Amino acid sequence: MYETLEIEHNGPVATIWMNRPEVFNAFNEQLIADLSDACSVLxxxxxxxxxxxxxxxxxxxxxxxxxxxxxxxAYGEAENLEDSRRFARMLHALSEMSKPTIARVQGAALGGGTGLAAACDMAVASADAVFSTSEVKFGIIPSVISPYVLRAIGPRHALRYFQSAERISADRALLIGLVSEVTPVDALDAGIATLIDALIAGAPQAQKAAKDLIAAVNGRTIDDVVIEETAQRIARQRATDEARDGIVAFLEKRTPAWLL
Structure with a gap:
């Protein structure tokens, strides 16, 4: 049980519902702590x-x-730093989950809300969604969320939006890579369900290995070291029981073990 969250289980899918609608799910110390714990548990x-x-x-x-x-x-420097670290650790825990994560975005996703969406592996937004890295309007910077937003939209777009704090429409967010898909307002859950179906069909160990692969090779020069590392990663994965079953299941036209 969480003070600021509801966890809903539907078969193999867990939904973390931020449950502070009276303040538009703005986060405070408790929501940060609850999200950190929920990510660890799930x-x-x-x-x-x-x-x-x-x-x-x-x-x-x-x-x-x-x-x-x-x-x-009003905090002193040490207390302010520890408070910021808790927020940073929560975003990192969300980003580094070993299974696929989807942000379900409707309405406003502002400041840290944009950071939450970017920290997930993918984001599906309804057509009414709006994003903003709005921190400079308050005399601060989007520091803790910056690694995840930069990963999503790249430095060129970040240079604009970190400084302008402009609102970003759902369609614009799709164009710059902040979200994966935009749906009509009344089709948000249907769009997410379609994506979930595709994710569930994949092998869970392979999905974790794929996430690790992206983190390992992104931004690196394609040299002999990277070539060797990628060869070793696929060799290790092919040797797993999951891969053996998946290949045989495909050839035998049967359901792989992870879907039984």
């Missing part, structure tokens, strides 16, 4: 194949709770 749960991050009410997340920010502004 990542360790072998019955969970896909994790969806969602927000109750009209909006995904309006970012930081202003009352929390007001409290933080």
């Amino acid at each position: 990542d360790a749960d072998q019955t969970v194949r896909v994790v969806v991050l969602a927000g109750r009410g009209r909006h995904f997340s309006a970012g930081a709770d202003l009352n929390w920010m007001k409290r933080a502004s």
